Amino acid sequence: GAVVSQHPSWVICKSGTSVKIECRSLDFQATTMFWYRQFPKQSLMLMATSNEGSKATYEQGVEKDKFLINHASLTLSTLTVTSAHPEDSSFYICSASSTRAQYFGPGTRLLVL
């Protein structure tokens, strides 16, 4: 399957700071990427759809001003958690979508102190 990288894999930050997570599609161009959040022992919760060259589409209940998404190229999407708070601590996963399937990055564990 296709390879998707995600960086960083782990981040610990202080409350009030912003954190940027990068998602890269390494071997195919993805016009669409997705960002998920996953709580322990639960399924993936879709946060937003990232479209190259246009604004992201956010799921209901997700604050677009808090979770900024930029899909600047066909291989890179970034998620910035602005003014992070402890309740934002979670596991964030991105995926790059092809006509065949979605391929997932390894995830980023965010801990906000």
Add this chain to the structure above:
Amino acid sequence: AQTVTQSQPEMSVQEAETVTLSCTYDTSESDYYLFWYKQPPSRQMILVIRQEAYKQQNATENRFSVNFQKAAKSFSLKISDSQLGDAAMYFCAYRTAYGGATNKLIFGTGTLLAVQP
């Protein structure tokens, strides 16, 4: 709206045995894709197998195969000759075929598979 249901929160299988994970879905569409993803303790989501709804033939990938029953809206995953490395959370997912790569996945709640040595 489409939904995906996995009715088995946990399953267990002996090493080298066969196990079947259940998945049902609801849709009014005729063309779509179904997937099984595996999430081991590392939490990396791995695509296990993919099925196109218009294909009657069940997909197979080595030890993994599916039983796709379109009329019953059922999509079960069979793992043969189970290995310790198969221990993971398994998610069933649905994606509409209309619109290509822009379409999101609809996930089930997952089945946690334990493999006993």
